[in-house]
Amino acid sequence: LPPPCDSKIYCTGDLLKQVQLARLFPDAKHFVDMPLRKPADVVLAEFQQLMAKAQKGMVSRTELQQFVTLSFDDPGKEFEQWEPQDWNSRPRILNKISDQKLRAWASELNTKWKSLGRKIKVAVEAQPELYSLIYVPKPMMVPGGRFIEYYYWDSYWVIEGLLLCDMPATAKGMIQNFLYLVDRYGHIPNGGRVYYLRRSQPPFLALMMDAYLARTNDTAFLRENIHLLEVEYEFWQHNRSVNIAVGGTDHTLNRYNVQVGEPRPESYSQDWELAAGLSDGEELWAELKSAAESGWDFSSRWFQPPTHAGTLRDTKASAVVPVDLNAVLCKTERLLAEFHRRLGKAFQAALERRLQAVQAVLWDEAAGIWLDFNLLTKQRNPAFYPSNLVPLWAECFVDQAVVGKVLHYLQVSQAPEHEDTGLPTSLARTGQQWDMPNAWPPLQHMVIAGLAKSSSWSARETAFALAQNWTRTTFSLYHTYQAMFEKYSLDGEGRPGTGGEYQVQEGFGWTNGVALQLLDLFGDRLAAPVSASAPRAAPRLAAAALLVLAAARG
Numbered sequence: 001l002p003p004p005c006d007s008k009i010y011c012t013g014d015l016l017k018q019v020q021l022a023r024l025f026p027d028a029k030h031f032v033d034m035p036l037r038k039p040a041d042v043v044l045a046e047f048q049q050l051m052a053k054a055q056k057g058m059v060s061r062t063e064l065q066q067f068v069t070l071s072f073d074d075p076g077k078e079f080e081q082w083e084p085q086d087w088n089s090r091p092r093i094l095n096k097i098s099d100q101k102l103r104a105w106a107s108e109l110n111t112k113w114k115s116l117g118r119k120i121k122v123a124v125e126a127q128p129e130l131y132s133l134i135y136v137p138k139p140m141m142v143p144g145g146r147f148i149e150y151y152y153w154d155s156y157w158v159i160e161g162l163l164l165c166d167m168p169a170t171a172k173g174m175i176q177n178f179l180y181l182v183d184r185y186g187h188i189p190n191g192g193r194v195y196y197l198r199r200s201q202p203p204f205l206a207l208m209m210d211a212y213l214a215r216t217n218d219t220a221f222l223r224e225n226i227h228l229l230e231v232e233y234e235f236w237q238h239n240r241s242v243n244i245a246v247g248g249t250d251h252t253l254n255r256y257n258v259q260v261g262e263p264r265p266e267s268y269s270q271d272w273e274l275a276a277g278l279s280d281g282e283e284l285w286a287e288l289k290s291a292a293e294s295g296w297d298f299s300s301r302w303f304q305p306p307t308h309a310g311t312l313r314d315t316k317a318s319a320v321v322p323v324d325l326n327a328v329l330c331k332t333e334r335l336l337a338e339f340h341r342r343l344g345k346a347f348q349a350a351l352e353r354r355l356q357a358v359q360a361v362l363w364d365e366a367a368g369i370w371l372d373f374n375l376l377t378k379q380r381n382p383a384f385y386p387s388n389l390v391p392l393w394a395e396c397f398v399d400q401a402v403v404g405k406v407l408h409y410l411q412v413s414q415a416p417e418h419e420d421t422g423l424p425t426s427l428a429r430t431g432q433q434w435d436m437p438n439a440w441p442p443l444q445h446m447v448i449a450g451l452a453k454s455s456s457w458s459a460r461e462t463a464f465a466l467a468q469n470w471t472r473t474t475f476s477l478y479h480t481y482q483a484m485f486e487k488y489s490l491d492g493e494g495r496p497g498t499g500g501e502y503q504v505q506e507g508f509g510w511t512n513g514v515a516l517q518l519l520d521l522f523g524d525r526l527a528a529p530v531s532a533s534a535p536r537a538a539p540r541l542a543a544a545a546l547l548v549l550a551a552a553r554g
């Protein structure tokens with residue numbers, strides 16, 4: 001299998017291995033984010049000399065430390081100060097928010113764009129081999145914390161947030177960056193580093209374009225770039241599709257599948273240790289990258305068999321046909337068809353094939369919901385994940401009767417003791433960050449926005465109840481910690497998120513974007529808690545459940 005990229009500094013080779021296994025930095029990502037002070041060939045030649053002198057080729061920790069200090073600069077030096085030109089202190093969304101405290105909070109979230117904005121120095125374009133950062137021409141918003149570069153799927157919620165804050169120029173620049181990456185690589189890397197190059201993330205590019213067009217009507221931008229939206233779509237069709245036969249009919253759907261070897265450079269020591277003693281370590285490393293491509297890194301959702309008792313070693317993400325990936329590609333096909341109609345051309349057949357495949361392979365009539373399909377067991381995974389509801393948001397269904405069934409599923413399957421705080425990522429407590437007790441902003445958004453766009457009153461009321469709960473959770477913790485977190489734990493009525501391979505990060509791009517989107521959806525009704533630490537009095541989902549039952553009874 002090829003390495004994560006060809007760089008013998010940042011992706012493969014002895015230097016990377018020895019520095020990362022010596023654990024020179026508390027966070028392994030630190031080393032692979034450090035720019036070089038000298039040309040790569042000089043650094044590699046100097047390291048060879050060091051190895052030649054060392055016992056059995058193993059350089060001592062002290063020498064490694066000295067070498068890194070002399071040859072590498074601090075992470076972050078690749079960026080220059082940048083404040084968005086289109087930032088303004090009174091975006092129109094504030095007028096839609098009735099609650100005074102929530103309005104003041106939204107105003108503070110708007111101010112956060114100033115601190116999350118970055119511009120890449122021209123030096124990175126001139127001498128890319130000195131950096132792990134992948135150059136893009138326009139300024140961008142980064143997630144925050146250890147994530148000092150751009151990320152693909154995070155940027156969808158950031159772009160929606162920017163558009164709500166009347167910042168279409170910054171939003172457009174971020175989309176231009178992703179189009180630039182498609183033009184250059186044929187796909188969008190997981191994030192803005194060479195070590196992310198050979199894997200992507202959930203494909204939200206067409207949805208970003210749609211969000212931008214909805215606010216600007218900039219058809220000229222669409223016309224100039226529609227070919228690149230198709231190139232990205234074709235990347236998923238050619239490299240990430242799989243055929244599944246159901247009832248004598250062949251269907252094509254998609255999965256995450258990264259056939260790339262070696263440990264992830266940004267988590268080298270963890271991956272190395274995880275594979276210790278395994279005969280098929282290379283296969284496990286490829287599966288970890290497939291899971292990272294899903295954005296859900298890591299989760300029991302990818303364990304084979306799917307079990308609450310599994311460990312990271314059981315990860316087999318490429319065996320799963322995920323509901324949310326296929327729903328997002330279904331949305332992409334619908335959007336490409338619409339975009340082409342807008343430009344006077346046809347593009348519809350792929351959408352119809354996808355609708356049939358999602359219905360045949362992923363819809364489970366007995367459970368009343370879409371479920372991930374496992375290619376090895378040929379079974380659907382019955383476990384609860386918010387991703388099971390994503391087709392509602394992505395409008396990837398034909399029969400409107402699914403709405404009532406999905407609402408019923410939501411009421412019976414998630415952990416009721418957490419309902420006032422947020423939707424859990426799964427019901428399995430594995431210690432992985434995309435599992436119980438964590439709740440992630442993008443998942444809350446896709447479920448809530450999916451229910452909110454329904455014509456069913458019960459679905460819209462359930463959406464409101466969930467939005468109210470999530471808003472209170474993030475608002476209360478914001479006031480307790482003065483921070484917006486990348487994820488939240490549902491334990492104890494809400495805490496900063498836990499688990500996984502790094503400390504919970506603050507900033508945070510998609511969290512701010514989702515908070516603003518919920519305020520945009522329900523700003524006339526959402527209410528802040530009386531005091532930030534007061535016990536909750538949010539409309540309980542149980543109340544919404546009664547509405548669902550009433551609706552089901554007609």
Ligand SMILES: OC[C@H]1O[C@H](O[C@H]2O[C@H](CO)[C@@H](O)[C@H](O)[C@H]2O)[C@H](O)[C@@H](O)[C@@H]1O
Nearest residue numbers: 143147151154190266267292295296297
């Ligand atoms: O360093 C470990 C992993 O970190 C990233 O994943 C997490 O943060 C991303 C940025 O917010 C987010 O997109 C992803 O969903 C999170 O799980 C990175 O994307 C991974 O590839 C990396 O291995």
